[in-house]
Every structure is written in structure tokens, then in C-alpha cells.
Amino acid sequence: MKLRATVAAVSGALALSALVVPAAQAAGGSATPSKSDILKIREAAQRASSGRTAFTASGATDAPYDMDVTFSNFKITGAVKVGTTNHVATTVTYTLTHGADVDITAADFLTGPYIYKGSYDAPDNMLFGDNPATCTATSSTTASCKGNIDVYPAEGELMNSDAGTWHGAALAIAYNGQDPTSSSFDITKVGYADQGGLGTTLVQRYSKLTVNASPEPVTKGKTITVTGKLSRANWEDNHYHGYTSQSVKLQFRKKSSSTYTTLKTIKSNSTGNLKTTTTATVDGYYRYSFAGTTTTPAVSAAGDFVDVK
Structure with a gap:
């Protein structure tokens, strides 16, 4: 009961x-x-x-x-x-x-x-x-x-x-x-x-995090735009909504590596969306990573691969 x-x-x-x-x-x-x-x-x-x-x-x-x-x-x-x-x-x-x-x-x-x-x-x-x-x-x-x-x-x-x-x-x-x-x-x-x-x-409140790095493929030295969204469960309407004004790390790992390195930290906007840019160097995976709070667990997006020409 x-x-x-x-x-x-x-x-x-x-x-x-x-x-x-x-x-x-x-x-x-x-x-x-x-x-x-x-x-x-x-x-x-x-x-x-x-x-x-x-x-x-x-x-x-x-x-x-x-x-x-x-x-x-x-x-x-x-x-x-x-x-x-x-x-x-x-x-x-x-x-x-x-x-x-x-x-x-x-x-x-x-x-x-x-x-x-x-x-x-x-x-x-x-x-x-x-x-x-x-x-x-x-x-x-x-x-x-x-x-x-x-x-x-x-x-x-x-x-x-x-x-x-x-x-x-x-x-x-x-x-x-x-x-x-x-x-x-x-x-x-x-x-x-x-x-x-x-x-x-x-x-x-269970959390979700997405990432999308583009364009792909990209020429070495060109700009990559990385977007995503941090959201969490709303127990009052049973939907997921953006988690606003939260610090989220943009991370990268080379194709040959298993370790992510933090490139910069940004904040989610008023709807939980994330957007920043970085410079293409080598083939690898980009992801966003959120450290969590007492009310919301930590979460990392699955890496998005970018092929650098």
C-alpha cells in the first residue's frame, strides 16, 4: 500500500x-x-x-x-x-x-x-x-x-x-x-x-543529458558547435524539463584514448539547453558532463564522434 x-x-x-x-x-x-x-x-x-x-x-x-x-x-x-x-x-x-x-x-x-x-x-x-x-x-x-x-x-x-x-x-x-x-x-x-x-x-529527480557536435566531418582548425540539453524529472506533471542555470562541462577524448578531458565549463540556459564552440584538432568524442546536486544525480551524455579531416 x-x-x-x-x-x-x-x-x-x-x-x-x-x-x-x-x-x-x-x-x-x-x-x-x-x-x-x-x-x-x-x-x-x-x-x-x-x-x-x-x-x-x-x-x-x-x-x-x-x-x-x-x-x-x-x-x-x-x-x-x-x-x-x-x-x-x-x-x-x-x-x-x-x-x-x-x-x-x-x-x-x-x-x-x-x-x-x-x-x-x-x-x-x-x-x-x-x-x-x-x-x-x-x-x-x-x-x-x-x-x-x-x-x-x-x-x-x-x-x-x-x-x-x-x-x-x-x-x-x-x-x-x-x-x-x-x-x-x-x-x-x-x-x-x-x-x-x-x-x-x-x-x-532523475536527470538526462544530450550532446550533438557538428559539423561532421570537419576540417582541422575549423569551429565545432556543440549543443545539448540538461533535463530532469518533474514529479508533478510526470515529464522531463530543462534544468536551468547549471554548470556543465564540455569534455573531449581522442579516438585512441579512453579518458575524457574537460575543455570548458558552461551553464545551461533558461530552458536547460547547452551551446558552445571549440576548435577541431583530431578525431574524437565530445560529451557534456554534469556533476549533480543534492536534488539531481550526476549524468554524462554518450560521446558524439567527430571525424576531423
Whole structure:
């Protein structure tokens, strides 16, 4: 289940509801939970987090109880590069430590990683995995877990302002036989644990870069004009648009070489276009290369060969 947290009030609830469907199935529920079933857990989590640290349910009425589970050794790729339409899955590993009273082998015990933008207490957005993580016990109280963060840019999960640094977190839910699709569902019997600040990653707007060097062939000593465009994904309209006012290097490598040398650095214009000139010397390949930013990954165009006569 893919959910976007737009206000802090529902952040903890979204974390719970992200794993509701698998939980219902594991607990023996024959029907997929309805929206009202999910809202039941959301509202309880909202009440539980009101006036306290986000996701903390201690002391709340009709809310899940605090479960003795913590998380560590959270590992995620340094950058998640997201385009306009394709599903992106990023693997996360972490260690789950639990009390002796927590049965992580139970069919309705679930855990999973997620990442959030902004503060842990009031995240601007959150991204989860489609499925719970898989865990392997490494001792009587620890387990090694592996799960995914699944991103669907075409489904409106991201705004352009979401690009940049995100933080890692993980949660666990013990349904203890409770089926959220049942009229007898008792949320106070559900265990819940959540922990943020486990790591960081960049969620970036996928970039593209083109190049065209002309004329070809060209006489030695004559001028070569090199054009191109730097663009990046726009998560709000699912198209690529020019990345403006960015420093981009024009590079060249001789036909006999495997190494590119920077000839000059120029900036993309107001539409992301690039244009400059250089002098033809020997046969070789021209390309543009962009070093990247925190919001947009580095990219280099494939070299365009020019035959010098």
C-alpha cells in the first residue's frame, strides 16, 4: 500500500496502515480491509501521538501498546534516483532487537523500513515498501531484516520539493491474532514500535543529458558547435524539463584514448539547453558532463564522434 503523508497529524497512522493488508491476511482475515478499517487504526495512532513524540502510543486509550522492539544498523543506498513513471525499488537492511516476550516468528508479526522527508515528529512525506521485510533470527532477541522502499512517481507520491535528503526509519506491528477487518478488532491488543533517525539517503529527480557536435566531418582548425540539453524529472506533471542555470562541462577524448578531458565549463540556459564552440584538432568524442546536486544525480551524455579531416 503506497501512501503519502501530507500533514503531521496522520504520520503515525500512515505508518500503521502501510502494513494493514498483509496483516489482515496473516491474521486469517478473508477480506481486504476497507478504508474504514484502515482509518480505525489511523485515528488511534493520531490520538496516541497527540502531544507526544510521533508514533508513541504509551498511555493512550484505544491505541496499540508500545512493543519492546528497536532497530539499528540501517543500511540504504546513498541515492534513490526517481524518474517520471517507472517504479523504483530500493533495498534496505537493518537489525531488529526485541524483548523475550515478542514473537517475531508469528504469522501476524510484521516489520518494514520506510524513509521520511523533514522531521521525524512532523514529516512532510513518507515512503514505504509494498510488502513487509523478511527477517532471519541471529539470536534469541535479534534478527537481520531486509525490505524495500517502493516508489511510484506516476501515482503522485512525490512533489518536486521532496527532492533532497530523506531519513531512514523502521516499524514493527504485532497483531496478536487481531484482524483489522473484523468487527471485534481490538487495537489495544496490537503491539507497535517505530524508530526514526536511522540513516539518510538522497531522493533525487532523475536527470538526462544530450550532446550533438557538428559539423561532421570537419576540417582541422575549423569551429565545432556543440549543443545539448540538461533535463530532469518533474514529479508533478510526470515529464522531463530543462534544468536551468547549471554548470556543465564540455569534455573531449581522442579516438585512441579512453579518458575524457574537460575543455570548458558552461551553464545551461533558461530552458536547460547547452551551446558552445571549440576548435577541431583530431578525431574524437565530445560529451557534456554534469556533476549533480543534492536534488539531481550526476549524468554524462554518450560521446558524439567527430571525424576531423
